[in-house]
Amino acid sequence: MKRHRLYTISIAIAGLFMLAAEAKAQIVVDDTLTPEELAATLVGTGVVISGVTIDCHDGGYAYFECVDCNVGMESGIVIVSGPATEVEGPNSGSGTGMSMGGGGDPDLEDLTTSTTYDACILEFDATVTSDSLQFDYVFGSEEYTTYVNSSFNDVFGLFISGPGIVGTQNLALVPFTTTSVAINNVNPLENEEYYVDNGVGCTPSFGGCTEDWLTAPYTTDDYYIEWDGFTTVLTARAAVTPCETYHLKLGVADAGDGILDSGVFIKAGSLSSPGVNISYEYDIDGYPEMIEGCNNGELNLSLSFVATDTIVVNLEITGTAGNGIDYSNIPTSVVFYPGDSLITIPIEAYEDALAEGVETIIITGELTCAIAGDSIILQINDSYPFDAWPEDTIICPGESVDLQASGAQVYIWTPINHLDTTSGPLVTSTPEETITYTVLGHFYACLETRELTIHVEESEADAGPDAVIYQGTSTELDGSGGVAYSWTPAESLSDPNIPNPEASPEEGTTYYLTVTTALGCEFTDSVNVAVLIEPQVYIPNAFTPNGDGTHDILRVLIFNEVTPLSFQIYNRWGKKVFETGDISIGWDGKVGDKEQEIGTYMYIFVGLDERGNEFTMNGTITLLR
Structure with missing residues (x-):
């Protein structure tokens, strides 16, 4: 009845080999x-597996990774009624598959009205932690x-048996129903x-579907897997x-004949019993995060079921x-009695005023059946992350600074001096001198303080000592x-922009110095330079002691406030010939x-x-007759 599909298969396989060199599969199978390694990839939380067996044709099962594909899972195992490698995209043909010559499975035949072929069955035992067992899958x-609502109703089953379960139960059900997942039960019509849909579409026809032609991007983009249709993640x-x-039995088989293949993806790590x-x-x-002295809380231990017996x-x-040292004591075991599903343990982080950094509490819960349970890591901080x-x-005088x-x-900010406000996360200060502020932060019941110091740069400007010049x-x-330096007035200075210019004032002058610091602050200082008239002492350069009454006596003449101390005359051999302290007395030669x-x-x-400073004058005189 399905012989016409052999022609389709030959075209699809030929096209697949032609594209193999060009396409890079985004779903990769290994x-x-x-079988043990394959089953181990499924194990998630609260499950231990054993007794793994597989009954399948060669190449019918594999591990897959979805680098970038449309199957809806990142990785897991795939069980196929044909070669597992055929799932690699793109969807280059709508007739991929082949008969592997294998037999069917009675449990799977119970789910369909047709004879099954090429069955691939994975079985193992699973010991569970809780009252539920689950895993995620996709059937494709x-x-x-084309064969929706036909006798070629390929099926798969996820069977479970064990304590509390009557016989064998199929878990592969359409959500919220008791209907098995199969070609005729999940499709564009039901x-x-x-x-x-993976590109083939469905035009309703006589209770089934007529496929459309496969086109790009399904046939060219290896984002799309090979199978023409599949379920969402269930x-x-x-x-x-x-x-x-x-005991779990996971299986898939062709129904009606062994030509076109079907399979199931099971997500890695999804087999779990929370x-x-x-x-x-x-x-x-x-x-x-816990905070010593102010952010405590409650540890909650909950079951995914209501206990019907005592559970430790x-x-x-x-x-x-340290348990009981850094925080209140946590017991090493708790007991759920019948009817319980939640136990709460208060935990208080003790305030010890020690700078210990972040400390951790790691709590791992295990049921008495010795299967790993849940765990949590709590952090204890010395304080909440308050910052200022x-x-x-450091600022210049007169400047303002924002404190945050x-x-x-x-x-709350203290002291209030020079602040524009004393509350809020931002205040502005314009201090006149160096000051330290304290900000107190309230975070619920937590209190923290920080100190901020504003240094006001002090003046070191110095114009030097006053001076007196003639x-x-x-x-x-x-x-x-x-x-940097700037002197004013600049007119009588050699360079007004250096620290030590030459000053030559004609009269007494006050010079103002403005210095700029490395911070950019400007400060001023001043210096006075007094100008004196030079002492007026006149000593003739010649005299004639010849008795004619003219220039017979050599005398010192003084015209302003000068106090004479001594007047000495030496001959050419260095012998002192005259000395006096009284300028009214002259030398007669x-x-x-x-x-x-x-x-x-x-x-x-x-x-x-005139200022009492001693000065000396010297020179020569000529004695004539």
């Missing part, structure tokens, strides 16, 4: 795993959609919400007895925090305290009564100026 086939579930062992679940509820909603859950308490900044800053804090709900002379100013010879003599005059 058929080298042993090349029978879609339970279509669980069906995924979940098989069974009610079981905790700590008991059950047992005790451990969770934690914190006092501060939305803050998932052993708790392994580890981590860097800038912690230490985060992590709290309420902020008119017509200069003095070097001595500025310091910055990295004699030593004693002896006239000195005509020639040049040297003089030294010592006196005090």
Whole structure:
């Protein structure tokens, strides 16, 4: 009856080999795993498996990885009524498959009205933790959609048997029904919400479907797997007895003939029996860490079922925090009595004022059947993450700085000096001198403080000491305290932009120095330079002691406030010939009564100026007759 499909198969296989060199499959299969390795990939939480067997034709089972494909799972196992490698995309033909010459399976034949062929069966025992057992799967086939509602109703079964289950129960059911998942039960015409079309479409015809022609992207993009249709990801579930062992049988077979193939994907890690679940509820909603002294909470141990008998859950308490030392004591076991499904244990993190960093509590729950249960890691912080900044800053006088804090709900700043406000996460300070502020943060019942210091840079500007100069002379100013300098007035300075310019004022002047620091602050200082008129002392450069009454006496003439101390005259051999401290007394050109010879003599005059500073003048005079 299905011989016409052989022609389709030959075309599809030929096309597949032509594309093999060009297409890179996005679903990759590995058929080298042993049955034990294959079954182990399915194991998730709360399940231990044993006694793995497989009854299948060569190449009919494999491990798969979905790098980027439309099957809806990342990885798992695939069991096929033909070669497992045929699932690799793209969907280059709608007749992929071949008869493997294998027989059927009686349990699978109970799910269909047709004879089964090429059955592939994986079986193992599973010991469970809780009252439920589940795993995720996808059924797919090349029978879609031409043979919908025909006798070629390829099927698969996920059978379970064991304590509390009468006979053998099929878990591969259409959600919320007792109907088995098969070609005729999940398709575009029935339970279509669980069906995924892979490019062939369906035009209703005589109670079935007429396929459309396969086109791109299904035939060119290896995102699409080879099979013409498949289900969405479905979940098989069974009610079981905790700590008991059950037998599972996972199988698929062709129905009606062995030509077009079908198979089932089972998700890696999805075979699970969720047992005790451990969770934690914190006092501060939305803050998932304990805080010493203020954010405690409750440890919740819950079963996925209501206990019908006494169930003991052993708790392994580890981590860097000490049980009963850093937090209130957690028992090493708890007991669920009949009717219980939740046990709550309050935990308080003790405030010890020690800087310990983040500490951990690791809690692992195990049921008495020694199958690993759930675990949780709790963190204990010394304090909540309260922060404030800038912690230490420096500003220029007159400047303002923004002080900020985060992590709290309420902020209080002290002292109030120079602040624009004393509450909120942002305040502005304009201090006149260095000051330290304290911000107190309230986070629910948690209190934290931080200190922020604002340094106000102090002036080190120094224009140097005051100076007194004589008119017509200069003095070097001595500025310091910055990295840049500016002197005013600039007219009588050699360079107003250096720290030590030469000042040559004609009259008494106050110079103002502005220094700029490395921080950019500007400070000023001043210096006074007094200008004195130079002492007016006149000593003639010649005299004629010849008795004619003119220039006979050499005298010192003083015109302003000068106090003479001494006036000395030396001959050319360095012999002192005259000395006086009284300028009213002059030299008559004699030593004693002896006239000195005509020639040049040297003089030294010592006196005090109007400020009391001693000064000296020297020069030469000529004695003539």
